[in-house]
Amino acid sequence: MTDLRALTDAFAELERRADAAVPAESRLRPSERPRSRLMPVAAGVAVLAGVAVAAAVLLPGRAAEPVAPAQAPTTTTTEAQAPAPLPTSHEELSDRFRAVLAGSATFTVTDTGAAKTITAPDKSGGEPVVTDNGAAIVGTLTAGGVTGGFDLGMYRDAQAADVDWCASHEACAVTVLPDGSKLTMGEFHHGGATPEGVTYMALRVRPDGVVIDMHVSNAESPKGNSGLLGATPPLTRDQLREIISSDLW
Known part of the structure; x- marks a missing residue:
């Protein structure tokens, strides 16, 4: 002024x-x-x-710092969930089976045991070494008002993926699941004393060598030589496939 x-x-x-x-x-x-x-x-x-x-x-006294171009946020890839370990008891296997069924069916266990017994020679020349591998349950299963026999086992077998499971089953097909598991689906008719007996089979071999093996039948025993409980098995082949393909095992 x-x-x-x-x-x-x-x-x-x-x-x-x-x-x-x-x-x-x-x-x-x-x-x-x-x-x-x-x-x-x-x-x-x-x-x-x-x-x-x-x-x-x-134009301030200090030159403005150059602005760096915006960078897209880094995307983190979530690692695939590791499969559950092999069950160590029939109680643990039963709990997993209930989780997989999620109320779609109920079952009663009548017998239990090891899913697979491994016998190896004793290096010292003594008695063979017998090892129980995994767990198995046997009983009856009811779904949609229909009851039939079933058995279910989980065990580890490094050679299972190379076995031709269709050789002893009818209407058999092999597919690969998204996690890399090899799934075999088949069926067989009992004949003999129970000619109307039919059993559906599903056998899944996971990439880690764990086998999930299940049979469901309209007979009391899925392996035959038992009385019939219904006209058809309590599960269809598609339902059995969905159960064995579950990621809750």
């Missing part, structure tokens, strides 16, 4: 001196005088001041 006032006073003094140097007769009346040159000068000063302020805003 002090510099602007001094500039105004200087222009006023110049105009006064210019008027004094011009003859009186040639002087213009006040209404005819050109507008003071102060206005454009002051406007110019104001414009320059505005530019200076704008420059102060847009």
